[in-house]
Amino acid sequence: MSATRSSGPSALRLTLNIWRQKNAKTPGGFEVYRLEGISVDMSFLEMLDELNEKLTVEGREPVAFDHDCREGICGACSLVINGQPHGPDRNTTTCQLHMRRFRDGDTITIEPFRASAFPVLKDLSIDRSAFDRIMAAGGFITARTGSPPDANAIPIPKVAADLAMDAAQCIGCGACVAACKNAAAMLFVSAKISHLGLLPQGQPERRSRALKLVTQMDAEGFGACTNERECEAACPKGISVANIARLNRDYLWASLSDPS
Amino acid sequence: MTAVTLGDSKLDSKCPSGPLAARWDKHRFELKLVNPANKRKFHVLVVGTGLAGASAASTLADLGYKVSAFCIQDSSRRAHSIAAQGGINAAKNYQNDGDSVWRLFYDTIKGGDFRARESNVYRLAQVSNDIIDQCAALGVPFAREYGGLLANRSFGGAQVSRTFYSRGQTGQQLLLGAYSALMRQVGEKRVQMYTRHEMLDLVLVEGVARGIVCRNLTSGAIESFAGDAVLLCSGGYANVFYLSTNAKNCNVTAAWRAHRRGAYFANPCYTQIHPTCIPVSGEHQAKLTLMSESLRNDGRVWVPKQQGDTRAPSAIPEGERDYYLERKYPSFGNLAPRDIASRSAKEQCDAGRGVGPGGMSVYLDFADAIQRDGLAAIRAKYGNLFEMYERITAEDPYRQPMRIYPAVHYTMGGLWVDYNLESTIPGLFVLGEANFSDHGANRLGASALMQGLADGYFVIPYTLGGHLAGRKLPKLTTDHEAFRQAEAEVRARTKNWLSIKGQRSVQSFHRELGLTMWEHCGMGRNRASLLAGLSKLAAQRSEFHANLRVMGDGEDLNQQLEHAGRVADFYELGELMIRDALHREESCGGHFREEHQTPDGEARRDDAKFCYVAAWEHAGDQDGWKLHREPLEFENVQLATRSYK
DSSP states (O other), rough: OOOOOSSSSEEEEEEEEEESSSSTSSSOOEEEEEEEETTTBBHHHHHHHHHHHHHHHHTTTOOOOOSSSSSSSSSOOOOTTTEEEESSSSOOGGGGGBBBGGGGTTTEOOOOOOOSSOOOEEEEEEEHHHHHHHHHHHOOOOTTTTTOOOSSOOOOHHHHHHHHHHHTOOOOOOHHHHHHOOOOHHHHHHHHHHHHSGGGGGGGHHHHHHHHHHHHHHHOOOOOSSSOHHHHEEEEOOOOOOHHHHHHHHHHHHSOOOOO | OOEEOOOOOOOOOOOOSSOOHHHHHHHHSOOOOOOOHTTOOOEEEOOSSHHHHHHHHHHHHHHHHHEEEOOOOSSGGSSSGGOOOOOOOOOTTOOSSOOHHHHHHHHHHHHHHTTTTTHHHHHHHHHHHHHHHHHHHTTTTOOOOTSBOOOBBBBBTTSSSOOOOTOOHHHHHHHHHHHHHHHHHHHHTTTTEEOOOEEEEEEEETTEEEEEEEEEEOOOOOEEESSEEEEEOOOOGGGGGGGSSSOOOOOHHHHHHHHHHHHEETTTTTTEEEEEEEOOOOTTTOOOOOOOGGGGGOEEEEEESTTOOOOOOSSSSSGGGEEEHHHHHHHGGGGHHHHHHHHHHHHHHHHHHHHHGOOEEEEEEEEHHHHOOOOHHHHHHHHHHHEEEEEEEEOTTTOOOOOEEEEEEEEEEOOOOOOOOSSSSSSSOOHHHHHHHHTSSOTTTTTHHHHHHHIIIIHHHHHHHHHHSOOOOOOOTTHHHHHHHHHHHHHHHHHHHHHHHOOOOOHHHHHHHEEEEEEEESSSSHHHHHHHHHHHHHHHHHHHHBOOOSSOOOOOOOHHHHHHHHHHHHHHHHHEEEEEHOOOSBTTTTTBBBSSTTSSSOOOHHHHHEEEEEEEEEOOOOOOEEEEEEEEOSSSSOOOOOOOO
């Protein structure tokens, strides 16, 4: 845990540099806002709520940003804070970042996740439907409702189940893409390939899944991995780049074998 | 709106008769089937893609129906089911500790304080085992033991270990399973997915639900969709309290618009206050965070015996602590059901024994568990929850007890449905938290996920056939006059929020509404306070309609505009909740009327007068609501005083 109580005053004065953009077709730019009296106990998004309240009262249009659960699990929040996706704390989504991480007088730059596959819809809100299309291409196990065997019929070694769970924790936020200089989606795709490929239930479709997911990932305009590991550093769920090795192995194996 | 008037009950629950265990089988046999070649001719509209919606949409599409699914989020994977932490119940009896379908049924009926239908709850317990099998097949990584078999843990209100889990992220994993099944159908073009679409009205043609009107949240366009059935899987209404554990965008609008079109709203006053949440830290607070009930497996709840004791917890000796749940409920201890644990926490804080800022919290202490099992074991079980706690409070729960306080979490009330999950509007089905059906007056932990998936995977695929094969559904398109009219109304409402041009933000109104609901219709309710709440609400609502300010326009993404429509519906719902709470002159489950309690402060039910479902019909803005009663009949369990002592 890197969050510690800041030593300064319990209310902060901040300068915010925020990306404003009317819609996907209109070019955007930074605007500067000043806030005072921000409590260190606020979450980052509650600080933005305060800004929007102030803008509304002043008769200016509030800043659009995606958010929902505010518990770090839905994956909706998606800000680049001072150049880092989800801000400075490791393993932390934007909604779980708290203002005690900042100091009185700080300037904070806030931008949307940037990638050509994630067009900006408005201000800080982006379109991540490319991720859904990748999942629709093969990010599943085909199992008709009502037909499966008893859940204990296939024992799964605890180690495999735990590794699958590590990968399955991906929240699909896209921070890995935003952090990558190539805007690669390899960490996201590999997390799904690992999750399903490590389980016995996922074996029948393992090869076709790797081919389909990678093909769709390329079609969406995501870049390729050049082993910088920025994705792992930015991932709020601590998804490991070891998953990318699994993806590469499955993809190579599938490419060289009979596509059945 | 005027006072409550009593209506004649026209509610037919359509519950099958005969032995409880055979009812669902018998009913499934009697339901009409749709021939496989005909399925593709039927178009089903599914609103919401949480556990109920995603499981229903994927299963129906796999059966061959043409499905369109709608969600307000940017991806169907982000529905609020994802935030459920602790687990999902099933009667597998894998632990050999005495569980059975009957025991799960009985615990759920008793947990709900005998205010749910026997037939529905028994069916829920029956299909619970199929859910675990289905989820495992889809690749849900449930926790396992070293032998490779599934692990279980305990939850409140049960003395067996029947809860399946994936660390502290069970809802996420179950939802991603259902989402992956849904995405498969999207890829195969059997489901058309509409994200960032909000349903703003239901369209009826000749009295049957035949379509919906949505606002495309990205473009602002008003879009209509016609179909042969509408499935509402739009979740609960806890955000009427503003501060709740629900995601910020959870709302009642889809359900409320259906209510205004004729769907009865059942038991709106049954709300669940979850005992273990992180306390409010200040006025800026926009959201409350739950700490999973699973923590009560190992955490012990206590307060200092002495009032106003401000010593650090470590400085308070064992003998000066009151482990009040263990003291009051020795057989269930810290695993007392949610309503009881919450009320007990409030009781301690009201009596001046609360801890932390303002004395508005109690301790949840892991010191004994850490000493017994070791730090590593506790970290493996609850690590992510402890981290979340520290991130929010800057306190380390490995070193000092967590501070917790109850917060609004779930709503047992919802649109009335029969055994087929069909509302009082033919063709409108309601699944998951959006309906009222299975939890009575209090839901047990790990039962919400079970119900959402039961409805979607295993109930609606059968019961929908009864509607589609049993009714004449003439072909129609969105050119029909009924769509034009509904679209015009939606446009007018949306435009109205922009044209008020007052002084106050939507958020400021929502916060004020939430506080009023919490103070007047929260954990403890009484007649005088409920009446005062009604008049406060009326005043706030008039100000909202006169003094709201929404910036921007309706032509693109406008989150304040979305919020305005939702808050407007919350005002109306809030009024109905208070009226329902006023009329129910008894205490049961989460509904605690202070006038009706035993000498030791437990809820006192009145089975002679209130053993029924209260289903409210919207009778127009002038006439208020009409009450319809569906009597609850208990043939298999004995109505008893609920005791966890």
